[in-house]
Amino acid sequence: MDGSGTDGARRHWWDRSGGGIDRGRIGLWLLGILAGTALLWVLQAASSVLIPLTSAFFVATAVAPVGRWVRERVPRRVSWLGHAASMLVILVILVAFFGSMALVIQRVAEDFPKYADQIGKLWSQANDWLQGTREQVTGAAGQAGGAAASGGEAAAPLDPVTGFAKSLLGATGQAASTLVMTVFLALLMQLEAPVWREKIVMTLGPERCRTAVDAVTAIAQQFRRYLVVSSVLGLLTGVLYVGWLSLFGVDLVLLWGFLAFLLNYVPVIGSVVAGALPVLLTLATKDAGTALTVGAGLLVIEQVMGNFVAPHMQGRQLAISPLIVMVSLLIWSWLWGGAGALLSAPMAVLVAIILNHADLASRFAILFSDKSDRERFDAHTRPD
Incomplete structure (x- = not known):
């Protein structure tokens, strides 16, 4: 019997039975992987827009029952009190959280001077240890490293409190802007929720x-x-x-x-x-x-x-x-x-x-x- 004919028959049966490589299905899987990769890229690239939008959605949906409860118990002409109540809940939570954080920071600031000297010494020791370790790893000359460390014109290490304060200030400014946008978007979502429900009914x-x-x-x-x-x-x-x-x-x-x-x-x-x-x-x-x-x-x-x-x-x-x-x-x-x-x-x-x-x-x-x-x-x- 011809071996090549037998192999051809086997391949033909294998493809007809569905046990072979399904190129269409592989193509769909590859297309799905590419679509998922593109989606992740979009989520990361558009983070400045999606973060406040997503946060506002969660905030608006979380406090929506408060507004609905108030609207059901007041006359229709003052139904805006429901939105006001929802926003009041959001503001109270934010004030409580950031007010508590402010109290903590104030307490730390008041007691910090008592420990400033000890923390400064620890930072200096840690910095010296890191410098020595880096010199050993990189193979730098010991004398040159000592001269650089003891020289009066050498750049002093950044004060840990100052560095932390600068980084915290930058992060706080960015968080504050995101927070303001989140609250504003949450308010708009609550105001337009009934209209959007009608739009969804008309569309879907x-x-x-x-x-x-x-x-x-x-x-x-x-x-x-x-x-x-x-x-x-x-x-x-x-x-x-x-x-x-x-x-x-x-x-x-x-x-x-x-x-x-x-x-x-x-x-x-x-x-x-x-x-x-x-x-x-x-x-x-x-x-x-x-x-x-x-x-x-x-x-x-x-x-x-x-x-x-x-x-x-x-x-x-x-x-x-x-x-x-x-x-x-x-x-x-x-x-x-x-x-x-x-x-x-x-x-x-x-x-x-x-x-x-x-x-x-x-x-x-x-x-x-x-x-x-x-x-x-x-x-x-x-x-x-």
Whole structure:
């Protein structure tokens, strides 16, 4: 029998049976990868626009029940009081948060002069150690390095407080502008919500409009649950801080616990700042061993709360897998920095709910769930 004829017959049967390479399907997968890559690029490139827009959407949907509750209880001619009440809630929360941060900063500024000398010495020692290590690694001449370090005309290292203040001032200015735009957009979203509902009805039809409204309502409910869970986690973290720091007699222990509670709303960066400041103070006022022990304990608290308790509680309340919560944190932090980290869990909820309400993609939504129970996941992604 001719071997080449047999191989040709086998290839023909293999292609007809569907077991061969499906070029069309491979093309679709490649097209999907390219589309996903382009989407990530757009999300990162347009972050200055998308961050305040996304934040305003979450804020507007979260406080919408307040405005609706007020409008249902006042005459129609003064229905604007509902929007005013919603904005008042937003302003009260912002004033409470930033007012508390201002009190913390004021307290630190008042007590800082007592520790300025010790912290300055530590900074000088750390800078000298870094300079020596760099010279050893790069193989620079020791005498030249010593002359440069002792020379009067050499550039002095930047004061740590001054450098931190400059970076904090720049970040604060950018955050303030984003915050103002977010509040303004949230107000406009609430004012135009009824008009947009009519537009959606005219564009998509009543049935699809109802689906979109259900999705937005579910997102708002889950976002409010996320805020509650974050507040509980922050309170628990603050209590653990107070308890651990009290064991070593660290100064300003209540202040550090309160700061840990406030910065819990700022993932990753907040925990680093909340843990570094008391360790630095301990190093300045006590010995290095105590500071190392305090830092190790705070690190354990942050790791347990940030990598185990927080994803577990958020996933349990939001029906989102803790793994998905962590992956979302990594992705959105990479795309949008600190703002992305702050919005990572709500964005995971948003994507899961949108997928579950979309006809073509609903089967993929279960991948975001913390369990394989489809009914339970549907119950968490539908409005109550």
